[in-house]
Amino acid sequence: MLGEVFALFPSAYVHIGGDEVERTAWEHCPKCTERVRRNGLGGAENLQAWFTREMEKYCRENSKVVVGWDEIASDGLSEESVVMWWRNWSPSSLKTALEEGHPVVMSPSEYYYLADDQDNNTLAKVYEYEPGSEVSLPYSGKVIGIQGNLWSEKAATVERVGERMFPRLLAIAESAWTQPEKKDFDGFVSRLPLHLRKLDEAGWSYRFPDVGGVYDRNVITGETTVTLEVPENAVLHYTLDGTVPELSSPVYEAPLVIKDSCELRLRCYNSRGVPGELRKVVFLRRDYLPAIQSEPVLSDGLLARWYDFAGSSCEDIDKAPLNDSFVCRNICIPDNVSGNIGLVFDGYIHLPSDGVYAFYTYSDDGSGLWIDGELVVDNDGLHSREEKTGSIALRKGLHKFSLRYFDSNGGILEAGMTDDEGRHIPFSEEMLKH
Template identity: 40%
Template sequence: MNCIKFLFSVLLVGFFACSASAKTDLIPLPQKVTWGKGNYVMKKSVTIAYVDPQLKPAAAYLAQNLTAQSGVSCKVASSRKGDIRLTLRDGKKSGGYLLTIDRFGILVSGNDYNGVINGIGTIRQMALQHSFPYVSIQDEPRFQWRGFMLDCSRHFFSKQEVEQLINLMAMYKFDRFHWHLTDDQGWRIEIKKYPLLTAKGAWRKYNNQDSICLRRASQEDNPDFLLPNDKKKVEQGDTLYGGYYTQDDIREIVAYAKQRGIEIIPEIDMPGHFLSGVSNYQGLSCFNTVGWGQTFSSPICPGKDSALEFCKNVWKEVTALFPYQYVHIGGDEVEKDNWKKCPDCQKRIKDNHLKDEVELQSWFIHQMEHTINSLGKKMIGWDEIIEGGLSKTSTISWWRGWVPDAVSKATSHGNDAIFCPTSISYLDYAESPDHLNNIYTFDFQSDRLSAAQKEHVLGVQGNLWTEWVPTYDRMMYQYFPRMLAMAELAWTDPQHKDFTDFRRRVRKQLLSLHQLGVRYHVPSITGMNTVTAFTDQATLHVSCDDPLAVIRYTTDGTFPNTSSAKYEKPIKVDETTHFILRTFTPEGKGGELVKADFIKQGYLESMKVQPSRTGLRAAWHDFPGVKCALISQAPLKGNYPIPDVMIPEGVKGNIGLVIRGYIKVPKDGVYTFALKSDDGSWLKIDGNMVVDNDREQSPHEEICGQALKAGFHRIEVRYFDHNGGMLRLNVFNQEGKQLLPAELYFN
């Protein structure tokens, strides 16, 4: 950091004139930019002036960041004159601003306080890029809800770490922080009426999520998976992990976020995901024994008045800490088996003329919403709260992409919706090479919603669940650069967007993030497959979008380190070779390990068969497991003809598929198979494993090759999932042309 400040101090005598390309490096892209000729010279000491008293916190926020980022000495003054002037203007859209830079200095005129904050975000980016070109920027957000969610239950993040995150997100014009404060794995917010929630519920012995993190730290040679020592304590000889926020901590974080134009929405998840609550107080669960059911944990007992009273008291303390419109109730993934056996729940169903346990959950949600409304707040819940009916004031967070009608149902009744589908918004998923593009080009169901319904789309947010995110550095790695795409999706009108230009701007922003010490995900090494099959000779030709990244590799099975061979040009391969590649930052911090196997092989002989039917056959097994090899041992639920490798229509729940048939290749050659699935899958050809994608995972694609003789080859694809996954297989010939399923598959 000292060397960065020294470099910046050298540049302070006058920021160098920027090139034309450097003028468009902002993220999110502004709505309208008019460039002047010339550059403003930032002095070593500047005055940040404001007239309206409500802008004093904004001026202080800008001063803090200019000093921290660049070493500029900043004076904040209530005045009309200054090097940087912050003002309010009459403007219609909240968050809009006008930024003018000329020889007189920098002027930010906001439509409101948040507009000034958004203009400051632009200034912060320019300061990191060491350039203040003359410009007029007229800008406003596409959506009012530009959010990020952090789960602090599965793994805990300190007050300082949460504030660092908020400060960074403000630079990219995010304005909503959805804070997941409670779950089965830890209760993170002090409730004075129920002290055991944090005295016991905030601490745990290492669980399976911690064990996986520690195993990954070793297997992937990555210290970002180690559990931080400041999140541990020893009690009666046991090492416990955890932590929580006092109510004073909460107030300070809320004030810190407010200064940066960010509203905080607390989530207290109920009636499910509440194990850290029901484990520590009697009268909350259906039975005295609590734990895990077939899929999820023991929920609150909505049949007991004591449980309802407990939840209402929690909401009273929580709502008093957050001075904003919304709170989040969760409401997802509830194990209802206990309710079916519980006399109290069955009595509640009977007394309230409810049909079943699904309606009992809705009844509970409505009871809590009544309390929340009486406390002056509105309720948000995950889209499961649609089941059983929505009140007029509730809002959904749409996360289940496999339930595409959820938004249409909610908005057709006048309810608001926030988009956060797993396909783009679940940032705990591994970052695939196409994830940035998928976020950037996401369509907000424009063909499903009427103009009136679109008015109820509040915006979009990125969600980070932290089962396997134990450190701040790993948090940053999962958020960035994907949150840059989320920022532009939420802010910039579609007609101004261009993904090629966005990728160029991302490369510039990575330099800025590096200056700030952010441990971002280095863009994936591209250009190679998991397995490249060849019969004579092949070439390893890879690249990385990060201008700072150095690629190193090994071929002896060891992990690359800073002393390993540096990839500088394409490498010819004429024998079976197993590459392990890794990117490194200038400081020597290693990125993800990438394996690329080059396998020299002969052609698989074709089979002497003549299948007459096109397509494949799929057998669906009721499979709750996580290993493809075991699928066929589970009970058979049905057989389906399918035209392609896919999940047959109507197949859901516990899915175990065994897909069989033949693949017909037109000529001898090396064929490439791209198998993408959520969760696990494999592909065998003529009994040989070609693609092994057999693991629990978010959508992940493995690309492998196989040399095949012309003709028919037996194919088997296996796949498992339990909660709305996906399955796809694309096949390419030696020239890179994709083969059509109708000409490819037979049975």
């Protein structure tokens, strides 16, 4: 088969894969056992490395250079074989590839896998990631490039391919040819409209920024006027009856008046009538939640509990074995916490005045934020970095606060408040008590 590939593609390089191999069946396979014995491999776990070396030998005999995912880094290949580092949660595989002398292409899935879901933070995350920061100075010359990947099972049409690729691919390209000290995300964003117009002219779809002016969960205490921020070059269609907005649905042209609880659905369409992502926004009409009347004597920070949690839902975290408990003065993953992570932060939040307060979590994987027992931010489930927002009406004073988070193999957790412009505001140490 490889011989046919060589004949079809004249490139000096051939990618042989080598990732995510399930080896369990080899231990019970008579032919595998015989292969291990005949080649003195010591065990079925060494079969893949042997096979990869055989593949490399065949490729070199045909004047081809092997490229493979970072699982091949420790397979004993020649130094000329190229390793693509994709497992950003496994820095040891990158270290091994460099120490073994392999040229490396940086392709970390967290930043350069274009099939993954997006939110308003994704473009900045991709642009601001600096692949060279993962490599120590003696090995910097071994990094020969970067690569973005799009797996088509999450992009079944040309339109969906465009939404997944653009404008993230432009951010990856600029990272490839720009020195780190010259990267400027604001400058990139200012140049972006020109590129998007070119994509429009070429018939490509691309992801619009999120519609601004609303949170995922919005609490109102009475009739409210909602002014939405529509992305440039987009036509925003909406519904208030739970149906998916279509081209025949109302076009947003003026602020909306929301009088009661409802679900607002939003969808941007491009100039060719191709729909973008569907966004669901909830409005809940509620009274202000009262503050705790008799305030207890409290200390700064939140009580944090770390569980050995390997599940997929925030509500199950405290069913796992408890590893440790401690006090945290802010919301983060503490330095001493690793492996299977389930964190529960409990305590109180002190608010300076009556108001409708907005909160956010930005996490990989799941998180949730509760005020006075009410779920305000629902960012639960297994997912890459994602931001969710929510608001709640609260009286001045002390309110019960709880935040839950889980992940395995390393992740990210941020949480705080947002202002009317959607800007993040960190919790101050004076606000959080236990």
